[in-house]
Amino acid sequence: MYKLAPSILAADFSKLGEEVMTIEKAGADYIHIDIMDGAFVPSISIGMPIMKSIRDKTKCIFDAHLMINEPIRYVQDVYEAGADIITVHAESCNHLDRTIKRIKELGAKVGVALNPATPLNVLDYVLDELDMVVIMSVNPGFGGQKFIPYTLEKTKQLREIIDKKKLSIEIEVDGGITLENVAQVMEAGADVFVAGSAIFTGDILENTVAFKEVLSHVSKGAKSR
């Protein structure tokens, strides 16, 4: 089953609780929460108090995407704020293996994100420890950027590796996904689709329903998951 993970980075924060309830009603699977530190990425976004404030508004899975240097310093706080899946960037961890183990010890699911230019082989020795790999299809730091087409090939390669090893790891693709290009991302082999501006610009309910409609149809070449 394909999953939709609206990124609240593009939400109207003055009515965040309401918007989260709207996307849940329309079928969102994960709530994607982008946490940025102004150091690993240029921008600063939101943190644990905001996560906590919406935790009781929805039963959706909280998918926290940490764009912060040395995220090991904060994984416990993020978990306690309500994260179900905690994703760290391979590029931001001095000790990726230790960071993965720490997240698992907490009882959260663990994801590792790769910037567009980071090769897949950085995951060679840790892949079977992971619940999710996040292929960044934009350079992290901002919503509303254009999808980088070469990340489709990277997604296909990762799909092949995961299938060959018979691992049950979700592939999430994050950045620049729209109703126009989502079918290509499905065909490349992704399981989870992050969409920020494409969900929160205009009618949130209609946008979410439209994405769910596309994701419920297995397009030519795509496998049913």
Ligand SMILES: O=C(CO)[C@@H](O)[C@H](O)COP(=O)(O)O
């Ligand atoms: O992690 C990031 C950006 O760094 C993403 O989660 C974006 O926030 C997705 O937003 P759109 O590209 O869909 O507007």
Ligand SMILES: [Fe+2]
């Ligand atoms: Fe993200």
